[in-house]
Amino acid sequence: MSFTPANSRRFVLRAIFIAMGLVLLIRLLFLQLFEPKYKVMAADIAIYRQVVYPPRGVIYDRKGRVVCYNEVVYDLQMTASNVPRDFDSSALCEILGIDGKTYHQNYEKAKWSNGPMRPGTFLPQLSPAQTARFGENRYSFPGFDMVERNIRSFPEPHGGAFLGYIGEISQRMLKQFRFLSYQPGDYVGLDGLELAYEEVLRGRRGVYYREKDKFNRPRDSYLKGALDTPAVAGRSLQLYVDMALQKYGEELMQNKLGSVVAIDPETGGILAMVSSPSYDPNLLRGADRSANFAALYKLHTKPLFNRAMKAFYNPGSTQKPMTALIALNDGVITPAYGYPCRGGYTLCGRFIACTHSNPGHAANLRLALANSCNSYFCHIYRLSVDAPKFGGVKKGLHKWYEQMYSFGFGHPTGVDLPYEIGGTLFDTLQYNEMYHGAWNSCTNVYIGMGQGELAVTPLQMANGMCIIANHGYYYTPHLVRAIANNPKDPVLAPYLVKHRVSNIPDTAFKIVGLGMMDVVNHGTATVARMKDIEVCAKTGTVENYAMLNGKRTKLQNHSVFVAFAPRVHPKIAIAVTVENAGYGATWAGPIASLMIEKYLKDSISAERKPLEQRMLNGKVINYHQVAIIDSTQRAKYELYRQRKDWLRQQRDSLRRAQDSASFFWYVNHYLMKKK
């Protein structure tokens, strides 16, 4: 009251209060409205993107049996910070059946894999016994918990050839366009159907935004889940494959090298695809995949090599129906056409032997097919390529090539499996290169009877049978009948296209079919004869050679057999190859007929049981020879790889040298100029 100067000072003090408030407001204005980096930083520290993988699609066979499903296994996880100091590890060891050393190793691994505050895997894939025992006692082990995980599981140990397997995506795959959306650590199909239908089976990943606390532990969902996208489960596949038939085929082919491909001609659906030796697809899953893969890869018999679509052989006599089809298509013969074979073909200046010499054994197409007359088919091949309307053999062969190509030979058929091989089929161009232009229809007359520059896969052989069975058309062979029970799924569109490849009248096809039926009834394939099924077939006996200890050695013939049945309204077309087994009728024929019987009748008749037993027990692998061939191939491949590496190095050094040279030239050039 007595201090006069005080009156004005209240304004000074109030000014200070207001000024401070303004300073803070301005600073906050900048901090909160004009510095967006803090929003980014807040999101970085507190929000994380959790990717949830949906279960992969289930695979069913044609009868709805499960072929591949997701099995739930449990990983034991541990959060080190929640494990008490006085934890009784011996009790846990006893329950899990591990020793103290393993416990401490796993403990350290789990502790440091994600840090002590977050869970890490202590023991992957608990066995059912471990799961049960731990589940009963989980309350007594704080810090340990079981976490669900899906792995692919196959109820029956069959079908490894086409089912494939999944695994972590490789660096090379990550660079491919198809896998752009994948991240390292994602699982992806690596072979077979799992790879071919990856986009169908995998479903859609779910992304959940969750908050985490300062110890990186997940907390609530961010913005109550407004930004989340749920996971969508993978779609299922329904196959044409009959797993019972597949199993039977694998059993018949055991202890043999080779393959069986059975196709439903009406749809192009593959009923069975056996590659022998086969393997249990359960080997290539879960934690043991890489170890088992390495073991299978090392085997000389190459179980991982799908012989049904990657191995290719001369078709041998099984080519003869195809040659006949082309001749009929070109109009150079009619079914009544005959050739006077006297035990060999002589028109090309050399003698091509025929197994028959009685006159009239090739008096028409049906007889020629039934007796498998070499002369007849060599001759009609020459008639086709030398037909005057084409104007010369070089144009004629191209026409022949085109027809063979349209039948599915010489290129991958387009089956819904990765890494299919196309085989060998020479066009005029290749022959010109091979013979420097100087060749005629006699030079390659052997391909008319399936020898020479012609190699086909068993899948292509079976597809060829479909063309005859369907009287002139085929559907691209495929395994998948429907996706999520929808047979018209856009993914399956390529397999719904009918490929009509021949204009021959049905009567001619009928004659070809009858000829092939005669093969079974009183020709080379009587072993395949059944009482109530009209089987049309053709045997093949394929000569083959290999380098054994540096010498080109003729090996035991491949046994090849193609067939379709029944003759009218065929239900199954089949191709069987048994490597180095002898005549087509010895091994491949019986196996094919048993497969046909099993498929059409669902059981084997009593009088054919001894034949079945003989096939099941037969062992035709010459392991010694296979080992030599395989080692030679691997050595060759190794040399090839080294050579390729060396070439790459050379190329690289050369490029560097060129770079240095151009650099020096550049420097010198400009230095010179400056001087």
Added chain:
Amino acid sequence: MSTGIRSLFARIDALTLLLYFILVLVGLMAVFSVEYRSTDVGLFLPGKNYTNQAIFLGISLFAGLIILFTDSKAFASMAFLSYLFGIVLLVVTIFLGKNVKGSHSWLSLGPVAFQPGEVCKIFTSLALAKFLSLNETDFSKLKDRLIGAAFALLPAIIIVLQSETGLALVYVAFFLAMYREGLPNGILICGFSFIALAIASLLLSQLILFIILTALAALFTALLWKRFLHSGPLRLLIIGSYAVAILFSQLVVPFAFRHVLHRYQTERIYAMLGQDVPEAYLPESELAEDEPTRKKDNNYNVTQSKIAIGSGGLWGKGILNGTSTKNGFVPEQHTDFIFSSIAEQFGFVGSALLILIYVLLMLRISFLAERQRSTFSRVYAYCVASILFVHFAINISMTIGLAPVIGITLPFLSYGGSSLLSFSILIFILLRLDADRAVLIR
């Protein structure tokens, strides 16, 4: 009697009381939002901080009620006695205080622990008000001014001895109140100049600062050359302030950083300026370490607090949606950094409103102060406003990186019984005194 009570409540300043309730409820909500987990079931769970805070609030309101029913003259008559009690308490705390994060400022009575430094602000305010309202006091005299300063500095010094420097800084607030009562303008100017000098001596190197100061002194001398020759006081002022500035920047600051301040204090001061601690101020043992180990994230708290505040944006993330607040990224967020939780959840709008409420409260108290009949009430009111001001200014500045991290609370909002209780008592005594503003209190 009933009419007396009714008239007492009618005389209480409603606006102040309203602002007080707004602030304590916002504080309760803020503490709740820091601790809330979506997995919690039910409200007011035992053992949670916000439950404790609610209990503290109840105690504070009860204390406030008692104060309102106390005779207003009692505060003046108990002022010196309570001050003495506070000083004794502070001294006792040095020896008996329990060690909380390196300071000995907490005294525990059974299960309850409290900070005498917080409570002592009330006693000091009362004592200073009492001293200035004494008839014998003539605040225009140097002697009384020194006594007044001593009232404020004595507890501060004892608190420094308790290693709680931040709290001691609050006692500077009393100089604002004393300024209102007649402390010369020079003090305020000197204070601000000194702060400017201190910041400059941290930011600039010693040599450059020396040159600038010398140049400034030379400039003033040249401009005022005539008066400089004839006026003794001016000569003394220029030469004296030059000498003090040089002495401070060239000797005191380096000495303080090397030998007086703790390592963490040095770090906080430089962190506030956004700089690393210069190598000259580092102990030799640390110089031997690698560069990365030395560059630890010293200002982790402030960085996290700034992230929380800055990510709030204009409207904020919404209540209980603050990602930094919910997930414990800001250390000490329920106590010293409570402002960051408000700013994150309610954005610039919310934090600006909060600042407005504080400024409004301080202005209102200043208005109340000016309408008092008795000097005691006026001085006391200014003490309250100044204490609020210092707490408010330093705390919010530190959460947004304008001031070094000094462990003082945000009034009414921060979690803590001592803080809430002492601020409530301050406000309720003020309300009680203001209710009797027509009465002359000595």
